[in-house]
């Protein structure tokens with residue numbers, strides 16, 4: 001008898017989230033309100049910094065709003081890695097600016113800082129590092145390059161909660177803004193949702209205005225005592241990117257468990273590391289020193305010695321009821337990005353090599369030890 005299918009990812013939700021959401025539904029306040037505010041405060045408290053947390057309905061929206069707040073627009077260029085999800089680049093296009101793709105470091109699979117300087121032009125305005133899989137980029141180097149060249153830094157931290165870089169949590173580093181994702185398969189989830197974190201009050205203010213139709217609450221608040229409750233002022237053609245209280249209620253409960261989630265993910269990564277060490281695989285780089293990997297993804301790469309190809313391995317695992325994925329098909333391979341910017345695979349040799357050999361194994365807190373044993377045993381059967 002075949003075992004049931006083991007999905008690549010599943011959210012970890014229990015009665016606490018269900019009760020919190022039910023309570024919100026019964027309260028009569030289902031869109032942005034007290035729960036969204038509370039979620040923002042809890043999130044900022046978790047980061048334990050003077051940064052402000054502004055909730056949004058996705059990381060994509062958050063990245064867009066952060067770049068908008070920094071004034072990125074037509075004619076500007078934003079440097080980002082080719083090995084990322086298309087959201088990182090598409091938000092640059094929303095604003096009429098152009099993403100400039102850079103190759104990755106073959107060990108960390110993060111953007112290669114040594115290639116960033118070569119990509120800077122007179123039009124460059126910002127760098128968007130992506131903490132791939134949950135391992136922090138070389139932020140000292142990236143912040144240095146940004147300072148020297150007067151560029152903004154917006155961190156795509158969709159994989160990086162909670163990630164530490166040299167002891168500091170991602171979200172508290174010296175970038176202009178950091179954006180987290182609470183999409184269904186991320187390390188914590190609100191179904192759809194995101195958080196923009198920034199120490200710059202002007203960026204926070206602009207994101208708060210633009211996430212809700214360009215309605216200025218400040219203008220409203222200033223006159224709140226003398227104007228009727230129906231009064232508001234539109235100061236820009238904003239967007240509809242606010243997080244609902246239903247989602248925020250879930251987020252508050254997920255955040256309470258995040259340290260336990262991280263511990264579980266770490267244990268599972270350590271177990272994969274040990275059990276797969278002798279196979280023809282390149283195992284994922286771990287964080288060193290007092291850095292901390294969030295283990296959103298566990299990405300392995302097949303070596304030349306592997307008896308089967310990456311595609312065959314995925315196919316065999318799937319037939320054995322094990323879901324895997326590939327993170328990512330590099331942006332330079334997608335028709336839109338390739339054609340618009342005339343990109344060729346040989347411009348990105350490291351991302352190409354990684355892409356051809358990589359797969360992501362299931363790693364999530366809902367998986368049992370038995371589930372993981374199954375993945376390990378099947379990998380060993382297929383690759384030994």
Ligand SMILES: *Cc1c(COP(=O)(O)O)cnc(C)c1O
Nearest residue numbers: 058059060085087158181182183
């Ligand atoms: C998931 C993801 C996003 C987008 O997050 P959403 O919350 O789904 O908008 C952006 N960048 C990366 C690298 C991601 O993995």
